[in-house]
Amino acid sequence: MTALLPPAELARAAALLRAGELVAFPTETVYGLGGDAGNGRAVAGIFAAKGRPHFNPLICHYPDATAAFADVVADARARALAARFWPGPLTLVLPRRPDCRVDLLTGAGLETLAVRVPDHPLALALLRQAGVPVAAPSANRSGGVSPTTAAHVLEGLSGRIAAVLDGGPCGVGVESTVLDLSGAAPLLLRPGGVTLEAIEAVLGPVARVLPTAGATPRSPGQLLSHYAPALPVRRHATAMAADEALLAFGPPLPGAAITWNLSETGDLAEAAARLFAGLRWLDAEGARRGCRGIAAMPVPETGLGLAINDRLARAAAPRR
Incomplete structure (x- = not known):
């Protein structure tokens, strides 16, 4: 992990987020394109900057499990997984609370919300200082290869966002695992940085949902064609x-x-x-x-x- 940025630079990035601007920042998985998840205009700006379809939900990032579970209903399974894997590359899809602070556009109008706590010191410091839930898909144009360095972010989004925090190369390199706990049976919606074997060691058997053409995404990372370079x-x-x-x-x-x-x-x-x-x-x-x-x-x-x-x-x- 890289050292934290100077306090003034971090404070400026947090202020930009609170003002509704977009800031790219590193996580342990890939670089995220962050915006205030409770600000509908900021969230719409994320979709516009990426060219991302509005039916594809975003992940909300938080500094700790307490902050995350203030916006969603966490059962015993969610709390056990959070205790084991957060901070870390695991996203949980859970029912929204009635008083959820997050704009409905962030979750594509669904009654569920995808939440996680990233394992990167710069990301956690930014989230603490911003003081708001931060919606953050990968910081690249929609459908393209995800960015694992600040230079990758600028290749696709330069001129479209307010700032990029450079935290060096991402350590995990693939996006977070997405696990749906909104129903009785846990469902693996996207494999990622936390292995299926590790999750099953906590929960028992987990079924996997494969992406299908034309299906409406139930969470981020479910589009059939994604992460694609220009060459076939x-x-x-x-x-x-x-x-x-x-x-x-x-x-x-x-x-x-x-x-x-x-x-x-x-x-x-x-x-x-x-x-x-x-x-x-x-x-x-x-x-x-x-x-x-x-x-x-x-x-x-x-x-x-x-x-x-x-x-x-x-x-x-x-x-x-």
Whole structure:
């Protein structure tokens, strides 16, 4: 983790949020595009800056579980998960309280709200100083590859937002796990930085809801086509064409035009942290070299591999 910013810079960013402006900031997962979740104009500004459809809900970020549970109804399951994984890359979808401070647009008009407490010192300091719930999807244009550095944010949103706080590269590198606890049975809506195995160790069996074409999202991160570079992505590659860029995992396949290795040793945590940076680099360098697409080698469907494969599947899905 990087050191905190000078107090004056942090105070300015918090003041911008309270004034309804948009501020990008680092979390342990990816950089978020923050706005006051209780300010409908600020939330509308997030959708406009990203080009994000208004039916796709946003995640609200809080400095601690007490602040988060002031806006949603938390049962024993939610409190057990919060005690185990917050601060951390887990988002809980819970029923809104009648006195919820969050504008309905933030949750796309649903009776539920997605909440989390990020595990990054700069994010937590900003949330404490702002003193408001902060809606923050990934700080990139909608559907594109999520940003894991401040430079990535500026590539897509420069001129559209008020400020970017630079906290260095994100440590986890894929978005938070999204778990729906609004019903009797827990549902995994999006795999992410907290593994399914870790959640099941607390709750028992959890069913997974897969994204489907045309379905209205029940939470953030459920669109079928998402996290996509400009070049088409081919999954489960076992051989390469000379005009393809390779996203490798472990010993790389021969014959690629260019290669980005997620992890030469097959480490899933390293692979997750390098995924979005790799897709961005292969997209830019592959286009420069005339590559026709990106081929991704297989990644195990366990631990963080579930989240990596989820992002690759959406990157490879038919474009909207």
